[in-house]
Ligand code: IPM
């Protein structure tokens with residue numbers, strides 16, 4: 001069997017320092033579990049713009065299409081705010097998603113026991129929370145045409161288009177139903193069918209796909225009501241499927257329910273490749289946090305958990321993913337805390353690499 005390949009794109013801000021900890025974890029799995037990866041590293045975002053004048057070089061794009069999985073840190077920073085829209089760091093990320101056709105974006109929102117005091121909501125509302133948002137990632141208003149800023153008469157008009165084909169809705173719906181089958185068999189689809197035709201079609205197609213999954217309890221909610229229900233009683237949900245823009249908003253909301261944005265990973269999956277693995281990109285939900293970049297303050301857990309998702313969804317190593325997740329739970333239960341996790345009850349303050357050390361020694365103990 002050939003060694004699976006992994007392209008690492010640390011990106012900007014805290015991306016490189018959290019990714020450095022992931023590299024140590026990857027090395028641990030190689031040394032201790034015989035899981036070896038052919039790892040290569042490249043630029044994306046502002047750092048790619050600085051070097052090549054584009055946030056994603058064509059060679060990097062081509063490499064991303066070849067590898068078994070891409071692991072990305074974060075992109076962006078204030079020094080790039082004034083750049084033309086077409087070369088902003090985020091465009092590099094959007095190009096990867098679009099050209100790899102990563103239509104199904106899995107964003108778990110899980111509340112770690114040791115951190116249930118961190119939520120802005122009451123502890124009993126979030127304790128034990130474990131939901132999964134499946135966000136459509138390659139279509140909708142993010143990519144629909146026409147788009148642009150045009151002149152009409154004597155004023156300008158900004159236009160974006162919400163557009164979904166049946167097949168685009170059906171494939172993301174199917175991925176959400178498949179996931180629901182492996183979890184609590186509950187799926188809630190969110191759109192605005194009361195206002196938008198694309199929402200009416202969304203609801204119809206999700207319902208049709210649902211006929212293939214009679215065991216899954218399917219419900220529909222308007223996305224605004226969904227936002228309200230997510231803050232009122234989030235534990236009513238298991239899997240949520242929604243479009244690109246609503247998914248962007250709702251996943252930030254869901255992430256913050258857990259109180260720790262620095263903890264949440266994501267997976268963006270496409271169609272299966274020849275070897276049966278889905279095209280895949282894994283990245284933390286958090287951004288590049290330029291205010292703390294380079295200071296060793298960043299929490300590497302979201303990025304490490306993104307690698308755990310890669311083990312599970314790309315490399316069929318669910319048990320090893322669980323081992324890594326359990327090591328992180330143990331470290332948190334022991335009170336090891338990066339700055340973002342330091343609450344009133346205190347704990348042992350650690351730097352980014354200190355958190356890496358703690359997770360590595362918890363992994364050692366797991367053997
Ligand atoms: C996200 C981010 C991106 C998005 C940005 C950085 C383009 O907010 O992944 O949620 O809007 O999709």
Ligand code: MG
Nearest residue numbers: 248249251252
């Ligand atoms: Mg977002």
